[in-house]
Amino acid sequence: MLIIKNLHAEVEEKQILKGINLEVKAGEVHAIMGPNGSGKSSLASVLAGRESYQVTQGEVKFHGKDLLDMSPEDRAREGLFLAFQYPIEIPGVSNVNFLKTALAEIRQYRGLPPLEAKEFLKLSREKQKLVEFDAQLVNRSLNEGFSGGEKKRNEIFQLAMLEPSLAILDETDSGLDIDALRIVSQGVNKLRSKDNAFIIITHYQRLLEYIVPDFVHVLYNGRIVKSGTKDLALELEEKGYDWLKEEAREKAESI
Amino acid sequence: MNSPSEVTLYDEVINGFEKLANQASSDETSDLRRIRKQAFENFRQSGFPTIRNEDWKYTNLTRFLKDEYALNVPNLPVPTRLIDTARIADFDCYTIALVNGVWDKTLGSTLPQGVELLPMAEAKQDPAFAEWFTQNHNDRFFTALNTALFADGLFIRVKAAALPDKPLHIIHAYTAGTNLMVQPRHIWLVNERAELSIVESIVSEKGQTHIWVNSLTEIVMHRDAKLDHTTIQSAPANVRLVNHTTVRQKKQSLYNNYTFTLPGADLVRNDLQARLEEDHTETHLYGLYLAADRQLVDNHTLVDHQKPNCFSNELYKGVLLEQSTGVFNGKVYVHQDAQKTNAFQQNNNLVIGKKATIDSKPELEIYADDVKCSHGSTVGQFSEEALFYLRARGIGEAAAKALLINAFAFDVTEKIKHAAVETHINRLIGQHIPVTQ
Incomplete structure (x- = not known):
């Protein structure tokens, strides 16, 4: 589904990603962990098409197409979804209107007519229930005055509505209390299927107790320095990141 | 001041006054x-404003004053189709x-209960006309010109304690075969x-003919009166x-x-003045x-x-x-x-066109x-x-921009009290976005 090869990227002329290689197949959940500033969120931004990032080397294929060549909206229409670490508040744009517009544009791209008002409402109700999202929030302005937890839940609600094939969750767990974390995770677990995939970016192992990943990768200094199974996350929880930093340094010196 | 003789329109006005005065004043x-004579004298001296006048500093009229305009309103067939374009769907x-x-009575003359309406041409005999028609000896520019030359308009009197059941929609249609002021x-x-x-809706036919509307409205709000004016x-x-x-x-x-104000008219200048002459008034602009x-x-x-305990709030x-220019002076x-005054003002601008200015x-x-007073002004992208x-x-760039423009405008459009009018305005806004830059 997603193949990243030797991806290098910079922001404001500072090299952030220094050769990422990663393959994600349908049905898989990948966790990307790493210390602060290692490039986790930058990877999410580059994949979603944030314009402040410049790709300097490497390639990314998404369903066989060149992802880096696409506008952010086309990436979304092709089935990529980024759950933002800091969802934006947009007063005056209602949540419903926003989702209707997004869904209509995605469907149009795929040659489908927009949903009838009734169908849309039904879908929206269904998904609200699935991810336990408050119906009142749906009718409010996009994220305006939402608590941190409500914003993150709105991201998961949007994810449920738009049904992407690949969802990237950028530190969705940050700022969530334990109840919100459980709700968000349950939502994601319900949405998991053999046809879609998830990349979960997180600093802590906590979220991975709820969403059990198939693979865990450690990002450090713009590179994936270690990959493993969910046990790697537990190891990191226990030992922290320092031993990996050490390993990475030794490896770099030996080259 | 610009040398008035450079301006065609100025000459026309000066030369045409005597003739017009004779027609109107019988x-x-x-x-x-x-009053008219005084106003004309004032206009003759002031001419049209130039950018050297503080109130017109950012609004250069030179390019608009070059055209010739007739000052006599022509007799033309009633533009019913044009008037229909101004109607607001589902607005009761x-x-x-x-x-x-x-005022063309053939296009509807049913009025709300307690509301009396007269053409200005007929209202001149009404005692209220003499009482409330402003005499300003210092008038200059456009207001002086209007006083000197106005022919007609609308005199409205809402009787004491009248509570009309429905709003009044006034459609101002302008039409002309040749340039007209x-x-x-x-x-x-x-x-x-x-x-x-x-x-009020202001509409005109699209074309090559220039129409200059120099409109003046005087509103008097008596004790405990309420007026919503859109x-x-x-x-x-x-x-x-x-x-x-x-x-x-x-x-x-x-x-x-x-x-x-929507895209269209190449020059729009609105002077809106609220004079709070007594205490405990409330004003929202x-x-x-x-x-x-x-x-x-x-x-x-x-x-x-002017007086204590008044409240005013302004949001523009x-x-x-594109290449448009905006001016806001509050x-x-x-x-x-005027002790215990509460006066608030806010002006926010979204400059989108690369050559647009504010x-x-x-x-x-x-x-x-x-007093409590505050003001704020922002310009952003x-x-x-x-x-x-x-x-x-998945929302395309153009649609995303349209959503953001609507969201920006929402703070003002949501203030409209009639849902049908709000829908109408949102539709008008929608006709002009998304846009190319």
Whole structure:
């Protein structure tokens, strides 16, 4: 589904990603962990098409197409979804209107007519229930005055509505209390299927107790320095990141 | 001052005054004739304003004054189709139409209960006319010109304690075969405890013929009166609109103004002045200007706090597309006597066109010491973060920008009290976005 090869990227002329290689197949959940500033969120931004990032080397294929060549909206229409670490508040744009517009544009791209008002409402109700999202929030302005937890839940609600094939969750767990974390995770677990995939970016192992990943990768200094199974996350929880930093340094010196 | 002789329109006005004065004044009182003469004398000296005049600093009229205009309103067939374009779907209201400033009763004359309406040409005999028609010896420029030359307009009197069941929609249609300058003059009196909602629409035919509308409205709000006043300016590019409104507020009266300027008319200048002549009044001024092409939209507002315990709130928002120019000048004057004044003002602008500009100038003069006043002015572009968020959900760039413009305008459009009018305005906004830069 997603193949990243030797991806290098910079922001404001500072090299952030220094050769990422990663393959994600349908049905898989990948966790990307790493210390602060290692490039986790930058990877999410580059994949979603944030314009402040410049790709300097490497390639990314998404369903066989060149992802880096696409506008952010086309990436979304092709089935990529980024759950933002800091969802934006947009007063005056209602949540419903926003989702209707997004869904209509995605469907149009795929040659489908927009949903009838009734169908849309039904879908929206269904998904609200699935991810336990408050119906009142749906009718409010996009994220305006939402608590941190409500914003993150709105991201998961949007994810449920738009049904992407690949969802990237950028530190969705940050700022969530334990109840919100459980709700968000349950939502994601319900949405998991053999046809879609998830990349979960997180600093802590906590979220991975709820969403059990198939693979865990450690990002450090713009590179994936270690990959493993969910046990790697537990190891990191226990030992922290320092031993990996050490390993990475030794490896770099030996080259 | 510009040498007036350079200006064609000025010459026409000067040469044409005698003739026009003779036509109009046959049924006028000697007082009115005297006022007109004085106003004409004032205009002859002031000419049209130039950018050397502080109030016109950002609004250069030179390119508009080069054209020739007829001053006589022609006799043309009633533009029913044009008037229909101004109608608001699902708006339950009384509708009347003015063609080139003259009330055309064939297009509807049913009026709300307690509301009396007269053509200005007939109202000159009414005692209230003499009482409320402003005599300003210092008048210059456009207001002086209007006083000197006005032929007709609308005189409205809302009887004391009248509570009409539905709003009144006034459609101003302008039409001409050759270039025309019209000077509509209106007096609206809202008597004690009366309430009314007025929606004005200004429309004209698209074409090569220039129509200059120099309109002057005097509103008097008596004790405990309430008026909701909405203006929708959506005339095409060949129209120049200079619109002066003065509101005199008496004790405990409430005046709400909503001014919407849409792409079209190549010059729009709105002077809106609220004069708070007695205590405990309330005033809300909301404005939204969406300018495009090479349009120049200038909103000058004045809130004149003369007496204590008055409240005023002003919110103007502007979206400048393409090569348009916007001007906002918001003056708040608090007299020494006007203690316990609450006066708030906010002007926010979204400059989208690469060649678009805005001049925003809050002007506060406060001579009382126990007051709460605030003002703020912002100029910005699209939030890149918001744009990216929308695009990351599959919404194309143009649609995302349209959503953000609507969201920006929402603070003002949501203030409209009639849902049908709000829908109508959102539809008008929608016709002009998404846009290319």
